[in-house]
Amino acid sequence: MTTEFGSELDGQVAVVTGASSGIGSATAESLATRGASVVLAARRRDELEALADRIEEGDGEALVVPTDVTDDDDIDELVEATLDEYGRIDILVNNAGVMPLAHIAEADRETLQTTIDVNLSGLITLTHAVVPTMMEQGSGHVVNLSSVVGRFLQENSAHYNAAKAGVKTFGDSLRLDIADAGIRVATIEPGAVDTELLDHIPDEELQAGVKEYVGSMDALAPEDIARTITFVVTQPERVDINEVLIRPLDQVQP
DSSP, X not given: OOXXXXXXXXXXXXXXXXXXXXXXXXXXXXXXXXXXXXXXXXXXXXXXXXXXXXHHHTTOEEEEOOOOTTOHHHHHHHXXXXXXXXXXXXXXXXXXXXXXXXXXXXOOHHHHHHHHIIIIIHHHHHHHHHHHHHHHHTOEEEEEEOXXXXXXXXXXXXXXXXXXXXXXXXXXXXXXXXXXXXXXXXXXXXXXXXXXXXXXXXXXXXXXXXXHHHHTSOOBOHHHHHHHHHHHXXXXXXXXXXXXXXXXXXXXXX
């Protein structure tokens, strides 16, 4: 029996972090079009509520839960609110991230810590909070957003490279622990994507250089990554796509 296109995720609940813009917003909309109820998590309530309105206008279902993934209480509230509303969690898209690139000698310690806290520690902590529910269900899908620089390193990015490489290692290790519980794990590694992450770079000269580099190619759009994530999570349960590296056609380095 073939599932009708657009209904592959009917009855499933997807939590998407970093949902206020970019890849997270596009992914939430994409999953909703396939039938998932989406839980929108990010710090900016206004953007989340506007996204929820768009999803509901398209006959989708969305729940707004403002969340800072570096705050343990927020993480617990996100999981509790989701279970209170829907009673299950089928998909977790760990997308929240920052990209404050800087030379290691010039970066302040707050920048270094925030990079690790948002991109890696928060991702691990939220996954830790969600996995017990998935194990009880006997099913689930964890999708972690890493980066091309977690595999191919770039300069002025030591802390960011390390965080994204950590995401990849965490995902591979996580699968060893939970695959036998029926839970799938995927790591998505985008190359150059045109999002507001570029605005996180504190050094104006470095930011201008990165924007020039991204602007020199036909960069990926958030919707390109959203389609990839949707493809991954709509596969038959026997299919576990572990890793996807996706770059613009004209991105050669890194």
